[in-house]
Amino acid sequence: MAETNRWDIRQVYLYLVCFATLMMLIVGSVQLINGLVQVIYPDPYMGSKVPLYYDIKQQNSSISQEEMHRQIEEDRKHQELSMRRSQVINLVNSTTLILVSLPIYIYHWRKVQRKET
Numbered sequence: 596m597a598e599t600n601r602w603d604i605r606q607v608y609l610y611l612v613c614f615a616t617l618m619m620l621i622v623g624s625v626q627l628i629n630g631l632v633q634v635i636y637p638d639p640y641m642g643s644k645v646p647l648y649y650d651i652k653q654q655n656s657s658i659s660q661e662e663m664h665r666q667i668e669e670d671r672k673h674q675e676l677s678m679r680r681s682q683v684i685n686l687v688n689s690t691t692l693i694l695v696s697l698p699i700y701i702y703h704w705r706k707v708q709r710k711e712t
Contacts, residue, residue, distance in 0.1 A: 606707070616703065620693060620696050624693060
């Protein structure tokens, strides 16, 4: 007599949780790798000074050349800080996704393995 492998609701639940957490691990790992690449090799500052000069001069025609350079430099520093903050937040989010989903996956996968033996 052949043994039939019957699926009960608990086994379906365990496999679904394993699948969902495995997908979370994959997404978190990809995001973590992308985040690390962005930290190691950040986007270069792509801003052009000519449009900034023009915009600043349009807003305030009496502004000096030194003041324009100072404002442009402040803007560049602000953009760099904003980019760095965004990179750190992305790394924290992806690491958190991995750290939360990994133990859940391991726990449920062990339950599946015990059920099959």
